[in-house]
Structure formats: C-alpha cells, structure tokens
Amino acid sequence: MIHEAKLMAELAASQNAAGPVRIDNVSRRGILGGMGALVLALSLSDRAKADEGQTEEQKAKKFGADGMPNGWSDDPKVFVAIAKDGTVTVTNHRSEMGQGVRTSIAFTVADELEADWSKVKVVQAWGEETHFGNQDTDGSRSLRHFFQHFRHAGAAARLMLIQAAAKQWGVPAGEVKAENHVLTHAKSGRTLGYGDVAEAAAALPVPARESVQLKKPEAFRYIGKGKIGLIDNHDITTGKAIYALDVKLDGMLYALVARPAVYGGKVVSFDDTEAKKVPGVVKIIKIEGGEIPSEFMPLGGIAVIAKNTWAAMKGREALKITWDDGPNASYDTTAFRKELEKAARAPGKVVRVAGDVDGAMKTAKAKFEAEYFVPHLAQAPMEPPAAVARIKDGACEIWACTQGPQAAHDRVVKRLNLPADKVRVNVTLLGGGFGRKSKPDYVVEAALCSQAMDGQPVKLVWTREDDIQHSYYHTISVERIEAGVDEKGMPVAWLHRSVAPTIGSIFAPDPKHELPFELGMGLVNNPLALKNLRFENPEASAHTRIGWFRSVSNIPHAFAIQSFVAELAHAAGRDPKDYLLELIGPARKIDPTEIGDVWNYGEDPKRYPVDTGRLRRVIETVADGAKWGRKLEKGRGLGIAGHYSFVTYTAVAAEVEVDDKGQVKVHAIDIAVDCGPQVNPERVRSQMEGAVVMGMGLALTSKITFKNGRAEQSNYDGYEVLRIDAAPKVVRVHLVPSNNYDSPLGGVGEPGVPPVAPAIANAVFAATGRRVRELPLRDQLST
Structure with a gap:
C-alpha cells in the first residue's frame, strides 16, 4: 500500500508521461x-x-x-x-x-x-x-x-x-x-x-x-x-478492547445504507413508505454519490437511520429503489478476462527494456510462453467498516476503525464543508484492515447521517454483504510471459506483459496503465540475471473500485514469475530451486532506479538496493527447512518460490497432497523472511504465519466475480477465506538474523503473502504433473 499523496503525484506524472x-x-x-x-x-x-x-x-x-x-x-x-x-x-x-x-x-x-x-x-x-x-x-x-x-x-x-x-x-x-x-x-x-x-x-x-x-x-x-x-x-x-462497533454514545442512532450494486450507479427514485413503517426507523435520507472516479467518497444511495441496527436493516430491506446502473452495468469478469488476454498478446507500453529481446528470441533454441490469471479479491476483514459520528457546536467528532485518520478527516471536512479544526477523527482498534480501511467512504457516510439528524450521534454499520459487494477490490490481472532459451534450457530472452486495471482509476478518469508503484511491485524490479529483458504494460480499463490489498500488485507478479520459472526448470530437466537460484544469479546489490523502478517503496535506493544475496539466502533457508529434494509418496509434492517486496525478502516452500478427487491439502509450509533488524521477532513470526494463511486463501479458495456489473459473492459462503481445517498442521517460520540495529529495517506486514500461491501451485505440479495457471486452484484439478 502507498501513501495517497505520493500516489496522486505518480498518477499525474504517469498521465503526463503485557497487562491491561x-x-x-x-x-x-x-x-x-x-x-x-x-x-x-x-x-x-x-x-x-x-x-x-x-x-x-x-x-x-x-x-x-x-x-x-x-x-x-x-x-x-x-x-x-x-x-x-x-x-x-x-x-x-x-x-x-x-x-x-x-x-x-x-x-x-x-x-x-x-x-x-x-x-x-x-x-x-x-x-x-x-x-x-x-x-x-x-x-x-x-x-x-x-x-x-x-x-x-x-x-x-x-x-x-x-x-x-x-x-x-x-x-x-x-x-x-x-x-x-x-x-x-x-x-x-x-x-x-x-x-x-x-x-x-x-x-x-x-x-x-x-x-x-x-x-x-x-x-x-x-x-x-x-x-x-x-x-x-x-x-x-477479556472483551474490553474498543473497536468501532463497540463505541456507544448517549442518544446514539444506527444507520445502514442501500448502495448501488454497480459501480457508478445512481438512485433514480425511491419509495420509503414501507420502510418508514418499520418500528424504530427514525429517518431516511439520500446520500449523493455515484461519481466516477469515486476517490474515497461514498458510492451514494439511501441511508436508513433507526434506533437500533435491526430496525435499520429491516427498514433498508423495505425500501423500493429504482437504480440507473450507469456505465459499468455490463461488467462481466469472464468476458473481461478475454479482453485482458487479448491485450496481453499484443505489444503494450514498454516500462523496462534491456538488450535485444526480439533478436534473442529469433536465435533461441526453444521458446516458451504462458499466461497467468488472478481474479478480483476482497480484503474482507473480520470487522466490517464502521464509524460513529457526532456533530456538536459546529464541530464533527468521529470514532472509526480506520487505517488513514488524516484521509478520513480531510474527506469529512470536504463533504461537510467544515473548517479543518472542526473535525476530529478518533482511531479505535481495527479488527483487520488489509488496505480496505485506508479508504474512509464509510466515515463520510456516518458524518452525513449525523448531519441529517442535526448532530445526533449516529453509528454507521456495514454488514458483511455490504463489505464484500461494495469493496475497493484487488485488481484483476493477466500476466503473459514469453521466454527464449538456449541449449541448456536457460533463458536468453524474457518478455513479460502485465495487464491490470490500476488503483489510479479511483482518482482519475480511466487511466489505462498501471502506476509506477504498481509496476515496481515485482515487475520492473525483477532481479533476474538476464541480458535481454522487456516488460510491457498494455491498456486495461477499470469497471469497479480498485484499491489497496495486502501486498497489492506483488501478488499477480510473483505468482506469474515464480510459476513460469518452475515451468522453465521442468522443461530443462532441472531442479526448480537450483534453476531459480541460477536465474537470480550471484549475490549483488542493484540500484532499483537502474532497472526501471523509480519508486522502490518510497525508499532511498542507495540505502535500500535490491540485494540478490538476501533473496538467495531466504530461498536456500526454506529449502533447508523443508528438506528439499527428499522423496515423497505418490500424490505429494514440494514447491518453492521467492520474492522481494516492501524492501524485504521472503521465500516459501510448500508441501502439498492432491487426492484422487483433485482436492489439495497443504501439509506444511516453510517461510523465511529477511527484513533486516527484527524489532519484535514474536510479531514478525505472527505476521508471517498470518501471511501464510491469507496467501493460502488466495491460492485455494478466494475470488470475486462480476456479472451484469454486480459482485456475485456476498458473504463468506461465496467468498471463501481459508477455513481452519484447511490450515497446514506445520508452519515453520525462519527469521534470518540481523543484529545491526543501525542498518535499515524492512517491512513485515505484507511481504509474506506473494510467494505463498506460486509455491503451492508449483507443489501441485510436482504432485500431479498438472500445471495450474490461474487462481484460485480449487476445483481446477477435479476435472
């Protein structure tokens, strides 16, 4: 995830070029x-x-x-x-x-x-x-x-x-x-x-x-x-912790909003006659919205304000609303995937080039190509968005589970037209965030509801269905990689086209190329030791809200690159781990600006170079932890993947079993992390364990699809996060030590996610001989 001010600057640049x-x-x-x-x-x-x-x-x-x-x-x-x-x-x-x-x-x-x-x-x-x-x-x-x-x-x-x-x-x-x-x-x-x-x-x-x-x-x-x-x-x-849903103020009312099912939709008319008959309903108001780009402002719709949450829910159900679905009414992810694939098969905007890829392709001994697909994903934190707002004496005070209190403050100031010093955002504990709670649309909704009640405090609640069907989704993407190899099976040319709607689409009208920070998440800063490389970014339009998701564009880039490397290793008859290490090359420190990454996670490239020695070390560490190379029984396999993100190096080795019905069981995960000095090793370990579980969900079960502009999933029954019975019995976290606390720290919260899915996919291939190139893996092996 990235600070909004820097994102806007990049967008402008890209458009122009222990006790209680x-x-x-x-x-x-x-x-x-x-x-x-x-x-x-x-x-x-x-x-x-x-x-x-x-x-x-x-x-x-x-x-x-x-x-x-x-x-x-x-x-x-x-x-x-x-x-x-x-x-x-x-x-x-x-x-x-x-x-x-x-x-x-x-x-x-x-x-x-x-x-x-x-x-x-x-x-x-x-x-x-x-x-x-x-x-x-x-x-x-x-x-x-x-x-x-x-x-x-x-x-x-x-x-x-x-x-x-x-x-x-x-x-x-x-x-x-x-x-x-x-x-x-x-x-x-x-x-x-x-x-x-x-x-x-x-x-x-x-x-x-x-x-x-x-x-x-x-x-x-x-x-x-x-x-x-x-x-x-x-x-x-002990239940004493205060989350946004726990905040209670004297005289507080409760509100839910009926939002347009399609991004950019608007209310044409509504009949609230029956809703007003629901006991406890106090007031029904229209919230303006539906503009594209939406930024962090509400989607619009009809808010039902009531004396309790149940009354607000029943009142919302009783509303009769006529919607104009707007320009995204036909959004269908199945059809859109074909558009992305078509774009990936044609030249796109060149974002990094080295050597002569076309010339090397012509003289290559053999050529390989593959396309990888990652669907939309929802952050789906256990605590849905919620906020309480109260306006008193011309000042608005808010309590919210927000990752970005300043962004929330600024949007409320703008929408309510209040002086900056008359808005205060208090931050509660968050029951998960993963990027969703960086976007304060729900905070603005709460403030508008309080304003409509002459300042009476109002708690704005999102249900699980609201959260999943009106999210800022992780982008959908197609990654196409082509390689020409020599007589030893090693690449002499590498072409990677990444096609995905950009996060910039919520800030500007239809920017069709990914921003520098998205391209710098495992694409242009790919540290493979190859002379002939070209990375392209064909156009893709956004048809829903795209937002930050834990590890962002590193997810599709790592999935594609680490899967393709394993494919090339198999074609060459090589061990995947040895082949990956040879592709990374010897230990060296690379200035990211010299390989096309102008962002480098917002860090000084001299202080934070891309260090292939550290990347090699985490890969070797998980290989040792998983006892790489050991013989497994039939139906089991080992897979490996490594990745650099958020100035940290991580690698995963996965042991999986695929039964005769095509069901995948992950038995063990080894994950290594080199984040520099570890301030709190216990939390580093916990973050890696959480990343493994979340990464497994993306690999095996989770996806959001759209039809007629609408998200087809609405709760955890359709959008499946990993269930506890699917979690591996063994997760071994390997913390690469560093006792130099004067050296720069890396990140921890996000880097563990990207290598999980490709490691599992590679393990599935090792177990079955079947290559899976799209996420999630579920049900693909049963046919």
Whole structure:
C-alpha cells in the first residue's frame, strides 16, 4: 500500500508521461495533565521548518544523512510522558489492526528509556497530521520509518532524567545510571524513581539529537527479544478492547445504507413508505454519490437511520429503489478476462527494456510462453467498516476503525464543508484492515447521517454483504510471459506483459496503465540475471473500485514469475530451486532506479538496493527447512518460490497432497523472511504465519466475480477465506538474523503473502504433473 499523496503525484506524472491497558484518545493537554510530569515532545522537522532556507534541490531530497525521512509529511510528532507516580505514557500514532504496532512502538521507547514494562501504557493519537505526521498505516512502514526516532525519543527522555537526578544530588551526570525505572548514583548508593524527578526533568531543555547516546544492542531489554506479548492482549481476550462497533454514545442512532450494486450507479427514485413503517426507523435520507472516479467518497444511495441496527436493516430491506446502473452495468469478469488476454498478446507500453529481446528470441533454441490469471479479491476483514459520528457546536467528532485518520478527516471536512479544526477523527482498534480501511467512504457516510439528524450521534454499520459487494477490490490481472532459451534450457530472452486495471482509476478518469508503484511491485524490479529483458504494460480499463490489498500488485507478479520459472526448470530437466537460484544469479546489490523502478517503496535506493544475496539466502533457508529434494509418496509434492517486496525478502516452500478427487491439502509450509533488524521477532513470526494463511486463501479458495456489473459473492459462503481445517498442521517460520540495529529495517506486514500461491501451485505440479495457471486452484484439478 502507498501513501495517497505520493500516489496522486505518480498518477499525474504517469498521465503526463503485557497487562491491561486503556485504549484512550487523548489530547496533548490530556497528556500534560498533572503538572510536574516529564513530557518529551519528539518533533521531527515540521514540514514548513524543514523547508525554510533550503534550496529547491535540498527540498527535493527525501532523506537525511541518517537515511530517515527528511521534510516529509510523514514526520511524526510522538509524545513520551512520565507522571509523578512513574507511569510512562507512549502516544501511538499508527493504527493497531493486529500487527502489534502499539506494542512495538511502546517497547522501543521503553527500552531506550530503561523503563519497567509493567509501568508503561499506550494511548492512541487522534488523526491530526500537524501533530503526528503521516498516520497512514500502510506499506509495512510504521517501524521502518520511525524505529530510530522512537529510540531517540526514549534515549532523550532517559538523559533528561539522569540530568535531573544529577542536579538534585550535585554530582556529574556521567556518574548517574538509569536502569529499569531507577536512577542510581553508585558512589553514594542513592537512588530515585523516575517519577521522583519527573517535574525537575520537565524543566530541562530537550537534549540535541547528536548528544543523545543510544543503547548498544547487547543492552536491549525488549528490542529484538520477542518476550513481550501484545500490550492490548488482556483487553482483547477479556472483551474490553474498543473497536468501532463497540463505541456507544448517549442518544446514539444506527444507520445502514442501500448502495448501488454497480459501480457508478445512481438512485433514480425511491419509495420509503414501507420502510418508514418499520418500528424504530427514525429517518431516511439520500446520500449523493455515484461519481466516477469515486476517490474515497461514498458510492451514494439511501441511508436508513433507526434506533437500533435491526430496525435499520429491516427498514433498508423495505425500501423500493429504482437504480440507473450507469456505465459499468455490463461488467462481466469472464468476458473481461478475454479482453485482458487479448491485450496481453499484443505489444503494450514498454516500462523496462534491456538488450535485444526480439533478436534473442529469433536465435533461441526453444521458446516458451504462458499466461497467468488472478481474479478480483476482497480484503474482507473480520470487522466490517464502521464509524460513529457526532456533530456538536459546529464541530464533527468521529470514532472509526480506520487505517488513514488524516484521509478520513480531510474527506469529512470536504463533504461537510467544515473548517479543518472542526473535525476530529478518533482511531479505535481495527479488527483487520488489509488496505480496505485506508479508504474512509464509510466515515463520510456516518458524518452525513449525523448531519441529517442535526448532530445526533449516529453509528454507521456495514454488514458483511455490504463489505464484500461494495469493496475497493484487488485488481484483476493477466500476466503473459514469453521466454527464449538456449541449449541448456536457460533463458536468453524474457518478455513479460502485465495487464491490470490500476488503483489510479479511483482518482482519475480511466487511466489505462498501471502506476509506477504498481509496476515496481515485482515487475520492473525483477532481479533476474538476464541480458535481454522487456516488460510491457498494455491498456486495461477499470469497471469497479480498485484499491489497496495486502501486498497489492506483488501478488499477480510473483505468482506469474515464480510459476513460469518452475515451468522453465521442468522443461530443462532441472531442479526448480537450483534453476531459480541460477536465474537470480550471484549475490549483488542493484540500484532499483537502474532497472526501471523509480519508486522502490518510497525508499532511498542507495540505502535500500535490491540485494540478490538476501533473496538467495531466504530461498536456500526454506529449502533447508523443508528438506528439499527428499522423496515423497505418490500424490505429494514440494514447491518453492521467492520474492522481494516492501524492501524485504521472503521465500516459501510448500508441501502439498492432491487426492484422487483433485482436492489439495497443504501439509506444511516453510517461510523465511529477511527484513533486516527484527524489532519484535514474536510479531514478525505472527505476521508471517498470518501471511501464510491469507496467501493460502488466495491460492485455494478466494475470488470475486462480476456479472451484469454486480459482485456475485456476498458473504463468506461465496467468498471463501481459508477455513481452519484447511490450515497446514506445520508452519515453520525462519527469521534470518540481523543484529545491526543501525542498518535499515524492512517491512513485515505484507511481504509474506506473494510467494505463498506460486509455491503451492508449483507443489501441485510436482504432485500431479498438472500445471495450474490461474487462481484460485480449487476445483481446477477435479476435472
């Protein structure tokens, strides 16, 4: 996933070319409550200040000497507070949706602070970019971008406490030690608690960044140890955690919306006579919408506001609405797939070229070609979108399960025509997100419903059917690869055409080419060691809302490339793992801008080159873990795949069994990840396990199809996420170690997904001799 501002810039360019914890939303004043608390405001170069006095060239530089964002809108303002009783409060500025960011941020600060973890709590920041910087929780970048800043925040606070204690004792600061919430002067044997000097420390200036000494990794108490569970775990397991659906306000009403079944559809007329007769229905309003591109605004439709959710549901069912289905009324994914295949078989926009592909194809010993298909997918988080809005005294306050509180804030400001300082978005816990909750259409709907009720609080609820039938879907795609090989079966020419509607289609009218960030997800930055390469992007129009989905375009690109490599290996009579490693070539570091990737996940290409040595290592690691090369019984097979995404390297080896009815059973998965330094190994492991399950769902069961413009699936019976009985009994996660915490971090949330499906598909071939080139695999082997 990608920050929206960067997406819009790219679009414009492409068009022109461990205990209970309270989950609170607090203000700065609230943190300061109780005079005498030490408050460290970690303020990283306000955008205006960062630009002041700089040349245009300097302003254009995204990174400082330390490799961290410089002058970005991402710069956070993170608060660390220590109260008189010693309680440490860390304000978390990113959304918690199961990835453990609240825990990882808190213990990063606590480690450098030398805090006792039992005395640490977390409060959730509301959505305000001027205070907290970019808050979009996407792109697997929360720790990647802010880990070093959090370390400095904790270390600076520790130094201030030491200075305050030294001043009180009249001793040099160098003789005072901070350890586990206690300040000690060894020579005199005196000690103080953190709370004892909080007031004095608050009066001291925040130390200059260069004067703050970070801990050595061997002194870490929490970072890299993997011994701390989720800080929210007690509240989650005891039902005390607050999700958007749990928010209750006095006098609150409930609302559901009847939305157009077809993207771009609009209400022609409606009869609400019967709906008004439903007990509990209070008001029925029309929500304007249906514009294409839709951006993050509502689709439009009719909202039923009632005293409870059941009444709102029954009232919606009783509505009689006449729809104009609009320009996408004939959208049929079966027919559209044929259009994509036709486009993939003809030349398209060249997005990367090296050598002479056509000439090498003519002299090749043999030629191979294959097409791979990935359908639309829905994020389908366990908690559907929901938001509560209340308008009072000309100000709108919102509680929502959102990945992008600033985006939600800005859309409500725009739609309700309110001053920016009159809208506040409070972030609850998220019951999953996967990119869906980056798009705040549901937040705007809630605000419009409250506005219609003269400010009375309204909870806007999406049902599971609403979520699956009105999503921002992962794009549908056809990937065509052609290769010419030499007498040894190794490629001398490689042509890859990727055809898919772009995410840019929700922001601009019918852009028919994928954006640079989509092309940079495993396509143009394919690191194969080949002289003759060409990557093309033929045109494709969008007929439904396309949006971020966990790992985005890496999914189809990895599926196609890793499957095709295995096909070439079989044709050459080679072991798939050895063949893949030979194609990747020797260990080397590649500047992504030199191979057509102008994006590189928003990171400095010098700091984050494509490192084929790391890619080779994760592939070799899973091969060792799965005991690659061992003989399996009939009907079983091993498959392997590797991929680079979100500046992280992952690989998967899958062991599957296919029975005589064509049913696939995944027995074991080995997954290796090299994400650089591991801040929270326990959560890295959990994220990889979750990626395996999600990746298996994409490989085996999940798809969204359209007919007459309408999504044909409506709930988990039609759109099948992986069932618990289908999960493998064995998942082995291999964490490639790195103890250099000064080196750059990678991402974790998304990189585990892409190699899962091709590894399973390759294992199916090894088990059956049948090659499956489309997802999901289910039912294809039974015919």
